Amino acid sequence: MPSGDSEKKAISLLSNDSNESKDEKVNENINNENSEELSEEDKALKDGLELAVARLQESNWELHTLALQYLTKEIRTSTSSMTSVPKPLKFLRPSYKLLGDVYVSWPLNHPERKNFADVLSVLAMTMSEQGTRECLSYRLKGNLIDISSWGHEYVRSLSGEISEEYNKRHEDVDIEEDVEVDDLIVLVDDIIPFQMTHNAEADAIDLLMEVQSLHKLIETKVVDDKNYERVCLYLLRCGEFMSDPDDYEKLFVTAYTIYKKHYKFIDALRVALKLDDETRLMELFEPDSGTNAIERKQMAFILGRHRSNFVIENILSDSDEENHLNDIIGNVMLSERFLSIVSDMDLVDVKSLDDIYKNSTKKSDRLLSEQQVDSARANLASTFVNSFVHAGYCKDKLLLENHNNSNITDWVYKNKDHGMLSATASLGLVMLWNVEEGLNAIDKYFHASNDYIKAGACLGVGILSSGIRNESDPALALLCEHIEGQSTLHMKIASICGLGIAYAGASREDILELYAPIIANSEDGVNFPTVCLAALSISLIYVGTCDDDVSTLILQRLMETSDVEFNQTNMSRLLCLSLGLIYLGKGEKIDMIMEALKTISHDMREYAEITLETCAYAGTGDVLQVQKMLRVCAEHLTSPEENKTNDNNNNNNNTPSNSNIVDTNTTNVFNDHQSVAVLGIALVALGEDVSTDMALRTFEHLLHYAEINVKRVVPLAIALLYVSNPDYSVVDQLSRLSHDSDAELSQNAIFGLGLISAGTNNSRVAGLLRQLSEFYMKEANHLYVVRIAQGLNAMGKGLLTINPFHSDRLLLQKPSLGGLLTVLHCCLDMKKTILDKYHYLLYFLTISINPRVCSTVIMNEDDSNVLDNCPVSVRVGQAVETVGQAGRPKTITGFQTHNTPVLLGYKDRAELAASEHKAICSVIEGVVIVKKVDPVTIDDNDKMES
Secondary structure: OOOHHHHHHHHHHHHHOOHHHHHHHHHHHHHHOOOOOOOHHHHHHHHHHHHHHHHOOOOOHHHHHHHHHHHHHHHHHHHOOOOOOOHHHHHHHHHHHHHHHHHHHOOOOOOOHHHHHHHHHHHHHHHOOOOOOHHHHHHHHOOOOOHHHHOHHHHHHHHHHHHHHHHHHHHOOOOOOOOOOHHHHHHHHHHHHHHHOOOOHHHHHHHHHHOOOOOHHHHOOOOOOOOHHHHHHHHHHHHHHOOOHHHHHHHHHHHHHHHHHOOOHHHHHHHHHHHOOHHHHHHHHOHHHOOOHHHHHHHHHHHHHOOOOOOOOOOOOOHHHHHHHHHHHOOOOHHHHHHHHHHHOOOOOOOOHHHHHOOOOOHHHHHHHHHHHHHHHHHHHHHHHHHHHOOOOOOOOOOOOOOOOOOOOHHHHOOOOHHHHHHHHHHHHHOOOOHHHHHHHHHHHHHOOOHHHHHHHHHHHHHHOOOOOOOOOHHHHHHHHHHHOOOOHHHHHHHHHHHHHHOOOOOOHHHHHHHHHHHHOOOOOOOHHHHHHHHHHHHHHOOOOOOHHHHHHHHHHHHHOOHHHHHHOOOHHHHHHHHHHHOOOOHHHHHHHHHHHOOOOOOHHHHHHHHHHHHHOOOOOOHHHHHHHHHHHHOOOOOHHHHHHHHHHHOOOOOOOHHHOOOOOOOOOOOHHHHHHHHHHHHHHOOOHHHHHHHHHHHHHHHHHOOHHHHOOHHHHHHHHOOOOOOHHHHHHHHHHOOOOOHHHHHHHHHHHHHHOOOOOOHHHHHHHHHHHHHOOOOHHHHHHHHHHHHHHOHHHHOEEOOOEEOOOOEEOHHHHHHHHHHHHHHOOHHHOOOOOOHHHHHHHHHHOEEOEEEEEEEOOOOOOOEEEOOOEEEEEEEOOOOOOOOOOOOEEEEEEEEOOEEOOOOEEEEEOOOOEEEOOOOOOOEEEEEEOOHHHHHHHHHHHO
8 A cells, every 4th residue: 555655646646637627527526416415524535536537547657556546545444344335435436337448448568457457346346237247357357366455345245256257157168178267266265364364264164165165174274273163163054054965075074174183083073973984983093093092982972872883893902992982882881871860860769650640630530530441551551651751760660669579560461462562561661771680670571471471571672772782782692583483473573673673773784684584575474564564673773874785675575565465554654664764864865766666556655755755855954855745745635435436426337347446444545645745844854943943834834724634744743843842832832733623633743742842851741741631531542642642751750862863963863763753654643553553663762762961970090991970060051053153152041050960951052160170072962071170271261261
């Protein structure tokens, strides 16, 4: 910029040239002023700017230099901080076209031509027509450096035009041709460092994404210790809006590399899990990665919470550490830690059914009423309630009160047939995660004379082993003989389901070999529900893996399934679901499978297609998929019976052929695909706040205008969006629907109340369910569903959750979501599944159960493989979105201070309040390892804060 003397010289030369010209300009401007009166300072500025414009039209090149220096100084000064349109730009607006013509008239060898282009580029920011990109055009003709000297707004405007130009150049050529964009990249290289050092990381990343240059964040030094957290957080949030798989991967790989470069290995692990990249997981545990023993243990806890099948083998030099880390990943000590938390929170005492139901009526009257309605159904409901409430507690009043007794408890015999199966299996849920003691407690049931009790014991073994990776594989050892041997059908089915629950997400090839003959068997007389449950179980074991062998096996069985098999049972929907679970969250990888499904002629083809598609795009928020599902929901379909009636009316003279006769005893599935489409809307929108709100609004429209079969599924879809998250408005909506005149709709709404409050002990939901239990006292099915919902609400006495998201809602636990979808698909026809003999399918929710308690531990000074409980003070409050905010904004609001262990809700976030300890990880959730902080460091931090 010119010095003070040169500025005076410039004004002097401009003023002394021609007073007559100046007078004409001033008179013209006075005439153009309407009502606005300028101050003396503004008049002087306006006069100076207009004189500079006049001198640029002269032939004297020296005057051009001085005029441009004056314009540059005034514009740069005014645009350094813009809260409104700067006065120089306002006063120069009438002269913009004139200046453009003057620039064109200048010869190419003019020494000030580039500086003139710079000035015009800034003026074009507010004066050019939209879409012309004149700001960028002039900048490319001017100086390609020192762009930031013109201010933030100019840089932001120029960045937008660079993005537009980059995309335009790629649109104008074929994909295979190379596009010349080096001139744009030069500008980008000058802009990015300025934005990264001025708290505009979001703008910088947006620009780099547009010009496909995210690698510059890694290759250059623009990301440092001060801004890497904001950069990575913005990259992770942007990933939620990326539809292209390649762009999605680039974002997360960039974030992973930045975290690793700054030695934030635990955050890098979270990103690697999001990418589902085992190779990068392996990198983080290698000796030369830079991780220490404490960090490796914390990463193992996160892998265990994620139900990862990752195994550390021959990576570390210390085999004892490898074994210890594998035990943590395999959740071997999960039961011990959970029971320790139960003891710390003083929740050891067991609850009776009366404590849970809390009816206002007298106990004797209530029991009499339930017995009169359906005694067996009431006992079955109590079985589920008791098991859900005491899940993982290893004690209860119905089954384990006399656990030392070798005889089978009387409660099992108070149930009938399949009820005995569920009653026995409930013992597995009470002993959840405690494999050693659980097997001892359930062993006596294997020696019972009743096949249903033995089948329940098989299922119970699988339930108590859920998510536990044990070297001896007790579940597989005990149950495989009942699958391969000559056991009864009930024991075989229970063993199949038990292995599916026990090894969900484990990707075990030996179990696939065990199940393959069952699934592939398409001979006449084969038990089709067994085939469906085997396919479901193996798909849960391989959930989200895109395994070709499993998908081919299930697809082949779908193609070979006859119409009779499809129609004879509603379990066929689970066969369709099993194919979708294999591709859960995998997006476009389903294209070939979708083509293969078109060869199926049965009505279930549409059910299978929509299930596969919605599972593949689960949690993506893909708008196109939601629109597609809405179109399916809007269709008006007629049943085969209606079509037959219409054909008869239209063809009175024709005799109906035998092919038009419909067996009224079979299940018509002509509109089931609409039901799964409603569920698919929630599945696609899952986990993202904006998508969830829009889906909720969509469901309100469906409740008003859709067909009854669509309306019935809306409560289940809403529940899927708000699992273990009892939002006030959603509870209110489901409460209204629970009194609907349609039985299926009201039952689904009641069950939805249980799902959204699962594990929260929400008092409002508990009160509503108590009212519903009295309202539906004489309705056996409704009362049964109410009881199950009460059990879900009080699950684990408030210490458990079934929400599939964790790690600050970044990661989706696929086995957990698979268990939820299994139960929800069964509820699409609750009358023939949950309310019939397949009620034991409710135990698939076990896969989704996880503690929602945050506990802190510290490494033992004598043995590094031992972790001791270390209660610390933490602040727990509502999570606040800090993406794109400069500085160090608060991450929680409305917080309260507690000592660990502490409960965390779906929208809660915790941070350490005590300065004596420091957390190893950035997300305070689950099991958190802390370490003591040096007192000198504490004093330094206190001084900085003060």
